[in-house]
Amino acid sequence: MEKMSGRTSQLFRGSVTFLRKCLFNVISIGPIPDHIAFIMDGNRRYAKKQNSAEGAGHKAGYSSLMSMLGYCYELGVKYVTVYAFSIDNFKRRPEEVQYLMDLMLEKIDELLEHEGIINQYGIRVYFIGNLKLLNEPVRVAAEKAMKATAKNNKAVLLVCVAYTSRDEIVHAVKESCKNKRRELQTHLGSKVANGASEGVEEDKKMGLNKGLVIHDAQDDGLEGSEAVEKTDRMLYKGEGNSDDIATRTCKGLLEDAEVREKQRKLPSIKLVDVEKHMYMGVAPNPDILIRSSGETRLSNFLLWQTANCSLSSPAVLWPELGLRHLVWAVLNFQRSYQYFEKKRKKI
Amino acid sequence: MEFREMTWKAYYYISQIGNFVLQLLWHILHLIVSIYYFVVGIAHVLESNLISSGLWKKYKAFNGGKVRYLAIVVESEEAYQTSRIIKLLLWLEAIGVKYICLYDAEGVMKKSKDAILEELDNVTIFEEAVEKDKLVSQNCMTLEFASLADGKESVIKAANLLFEKYMKLADLDGDQEEKVFTEAKMANALKAIGCSGPEPDLLLVYGSARCHLGFPAWRIRYTEIVHMGSLAYMRYGSLVKAIYKFTMVRQNYGK
16 A cells, blocks of 8 residues: 555656646746846744744745755756845844754755755855855855855856845945955056156155055045045035046145046946956846745845846745746746846846 | 658657647747736726725725835836826825835936926925935925936945045055945945935836836835836826835834
């Protein structure tokens, strides 16, 4: 009897897989998204519904995640991003945060050890976010996982931990500024190495002592922040652009020629610089963003990258999210595909 | 040889037929989806008419003022229909929404700002209200106009402001570096360039897909995003329903 039921359940699973493959073959006639993002919302509510502990909700969420990933990669989606833990979530009760950290550690180790989905689909794993905010063991495990899967190139999984969009934007700006400053200093350094002429010497004075020169401007009666504030106010009122204003502020101390020299020297940060340094710069922008539990907000997730992304909000909790919701989101994506292509071409 | 050719041909025809069947199934699937949306569309029209007529008690008494800041994102091609935008604004005024940001990617509404303001009385522009420090004004509606330039480009301009501050640091002390680049400093920099609009509570998208079309990313952290359909089919009842639903939402903000 048991053998029979075992065999029938195998047959059942086999036929379900076959039907799913047929369905995916039909859907693949239309455009398949390159990148899908998920906000995994509703684990705690699920646990409440089932009258079990919160931890059970998160565990159910994890198995739901695994099956979703399986469906996505089977369908041919190359990049999948999931919102695992937000910087805002650190505000939760310490026991819950600790539980989630432990769960993450357990699951990262599991992912690497067994012949699971990672090897099946050749997935490269990235951990996206401000990893310095995580505790030591989790951060080490995450870095180990990224290193171990670095050679995989068939599909990509981006797990957002300790991530918020605003933090990502500020981080990207910081990195581009640091980069630009380094570029500037090596550029000036190389100029000096090329043999000194008077003009170049002056460059050197300007460049390497730039800090000093501008510092003097601060001593000129205006405190650093006041100078910036004055600059700010003038900018706000629309009087001239930032280069212009920097000039006027320093004018008291520097000769006009030197000022013009300085203006030419300070390069500006461009959009490409900032986008290059975003945590999510390793993947293209998402085509579909699915948030479970029916909430319609993005909660600080991929705000920068979703300008032309189809947003979907199925009204089921994350552990209950199934194939049909994914299929629905992809069909809607196919319906608006021409519309989004036009938008992308414009940008 | 002939046999091989025959099997090859047979294989070719079978795969062609298979492909044809798949394509047919795909079209049928999408037809089913379209029929579903058609039926849902009719249901929405009926519902909206019921709400507008005032027969539905649930939607009669709710506080439109709970929406502290509302953003309207319009598909740029539809934004040329200024009369519809004005109608929408009048509806919002009737509901009791005071602060509205009108966004479209190409800045079409920005250009027709004067035409829009002419048709409405008791309205001020956001920038003027900020200057006069009059954001808590009771009687008039405050409008803000935004476009793609107020999104990513403003962040870049703010980044350049922070870059200037950063370059002024005489020594690269890690701590000092951290102090220049914080979310608060970024917010101040954005304010300095004049892109300091508040974060909307609710964002209504009038277009063919549910997508925020590049609304300034810095401002939509916890904004509820609702798709209202095309501007050509806008309805008062749907607007009321969307705002009512918003007043019923409870956010945890991550906790």
